[in-house]
Amino acid sequence: MDLTGKAQRVDARRVARYIPQHLEHTRSWLQRALLAGEARNIAVRLKGELADFPFDTPRSTGLFRVAFQAQGVNLAYVPPADGAPPTWPAFEGVNADVVFERGGLEIDNGRARVLGYELSGVSGGIKDLQHQRVLALDGQGRGGGAELLHYVRASPLDEWLDHALSSTAAQGPVGLRLGLSIPLSATRAGASISTARACSSPA
Template sequence: AAGGTASGPNAAPTNSTAPPAPPRIELTVQQLRLANDDARITASGSWHTGQGAQRWPGVLALQGTLRDGRATAVARYLPLALDAGTRHWVQRAVQAGSVPQLDFLVRGDLARFPFPEPQDGAFRLQAQLQGVTLNAVPDPADGHWPAYTDLAGELVIERQALQLRQLHGRVDGLNLALDGVKGDIRHLGHAALLEISGTARGPASELLRHVQLSPVGGWLDHALARTTASGAAELDL
């Protein structure tokens, strides 16, 4: 605060006082427990207003675990600050399965979420997947790709990246087993690119059908339409 008087024969005394700083608002939660049809959640953390002009949306430190979750509900629990296209893709691409456990951590000034640089804060989701059906290309306009079924493995979202780790499962409608499947979206945002690698194993005739039924058949001008194959084979995805 500052005070003073004006000088001069007709000057009136004046006082000036700086407005008080707004109070800090803080909320702490310990062992929060929530349960619904989607999952059981336990969490602990704290939130408080930021400093100066960065008072809102505040600073959050939250960690917890989701158990016995439905894979089709995961998109509902993704932060709204995450790119809308990414949340929409997860909602459409994940079509069945369960999440036995998902651990999450958010720490930092929410104005900088999802914290692209380590000094900004931390954001991480790590989920165990079981019996999941994943249609990696859910939009028919992008071509019909067979879905992956009965997938088990790990999903990690960290900062602005998504990873699928060591998945195994099957190709929908085909007698093909998947092993060592990995998927990466290096930057979650508009026009994000999903890169998938792994191995498909099974009868050569089924691998050939996979090529014929996917857009690859069209890219090859259906040159393999009348091709036959026998024996066992494997295909790198």
């Protein structure tokens, strides 16, 4: 098979349709995680024997690549179970370069907001879309201490910290370094976070 395709603009909620059904867990996560926004300048390239898809072995000569620019995307990186309220606040207004290539997903040059707190330099992805589906994200943040505390209290971080910040007040700008490792469950994509680490200091 030899296929090339392009599109200027697509609703982000339809991006999963560009991912082969063979990657059903990844498609499921995308369908639940992408809440709003657009994918722009989409480029699709597929070349090779479909029996070898997604061409992620050392000997494979095939090519699978879907690249686009995320614009104004709202991302529920840990989608809630059906009918349940979200446990982690969604990233809002995500702008980033996104590439699905062979067996992996790469995110680069990302910017976003979470409950008013600004994130930048977000990068990461999923190294193995078939076997070890873990979404890893790293980034930096800058914004008001009140917004950062709001995020902590609105997420499982508050419980993990034994509510130590429940009565804390923050004033002025605060810088943040954040790393997330999110396993995409084989039965419910993105249902849990295995590790989250954050340290903040005055900006």
